[in-house]
Amino acid sequence: MKISVALITFNQELYIAECLNSVLSQITDFDFEIVIGDDFSSDKTREIILDFKQRFPGKIVLLENDGNVGMNKNFIRTINACRGEFIAFIEGDDYWTDNNKLQIQSKFLDKNKTYSFCFHLVERIKKEGSVEVIPELEKRHDLQITDFLEKNFLGSCSICFRRDSLKEWPEWFHEVGIMDWLLYILLLKNGNAGYIDKIMGVYRVHDKGVNSGAPEIINLKNL
Numbered sequence: 001m002k003i004s005v006a007l008i009t010f011n012q013e014l015y016i017a018e019c020l021n022s023v024l025s026q027i028t029d030f031d032f033e034i035v036i037g038d039d040f041s042s043d044k045t046r047e048i049i050l051d052f053k054q055r056f057p058g059k060i061v062l063l064e065n066d067g068n069v070g071m072n073k074n075f076i077r078t079i080n081a082c083r084g085e086f087i088a089f090i091e092g093d094d095y096w097t098d099n100n101k102l103q104i105q106s107k108f109l110d111k112n113k114t115y116s117f118c119f120h121l122v123e124r125i126k127k128e129g130s131v132e133v134i135p136e137l138e139k140r141h142d143l144q145i146t147d148f149l150e151k152n153f154l155g156s157c158s159i160c161f162r163r164d165s166l167k168e169w170p171e172w173f174h175e176v177g178i179m180d181w182l183l184y185i186l187l188l189k190n191g192n193a194g195y196i197d198k199i200m201g202v203y204r205v206h207d208k209g210v211n212s213g214a215p216e217i218i219n220l221k222n223l
Helices: 016-024 045-055 071-080 101-111 179-188
Strands: 003-009 032-038 060-063 086-091 117-125 131-133 160-162 193-204
Touching: 003 016, 003 071, 003 101, 016 032, 016 045, 016 086, 032 045, 032 071, 045 060, 071 179, 086 101, 101 117, 101 160, 101 193, 179 193
Parallel strands: 003 032, 003 086, 032 060, 117 193
Antiparallel strands: 086 160, 117 131, 117 160
């Protein structure tokens, strides 16, 4: 398997269909799977996923559970279940806007063997409906671990990383609430991040997002 798409979701019935359609619309010359970690949604999220799973047999893996396991465990188990050489990440309320995203990122990682992951420009939609390219991403180039010590500026729906760049999950990873940021730190210990100067996704900003206030949770310089 060339690429696994790791998709985590919880109570995102308003957005999950748009997210899945954007993933299923990807045009590639290789097979890819969609591994979905639904953290026991209480709305119609799971029902919508099962409908997609029935319509696209063999394409979607839905991780079943008997109760809510929490965001950290859901995040880790979803990535651990991926079989691909590369893993692209997306949350259920975001979506991709370029049907060639996976092909472009796979080609980049195949060509640049020393890079642990690559990322691209994304737009973000705020609650009031305004849309902007994440300003910290504009005119970016390749990134090193020191670029992330003060602030997380990547849209998580933009990353595609090498599965073997993630050696293990540190014990502290199970407790923190800034999982995507710390994932980048772990990956950058094994290679730089390559920048693709192209808008290929949309990230939704929520008032109660998991990363709100995240810089106070842990001192990244001590990792």
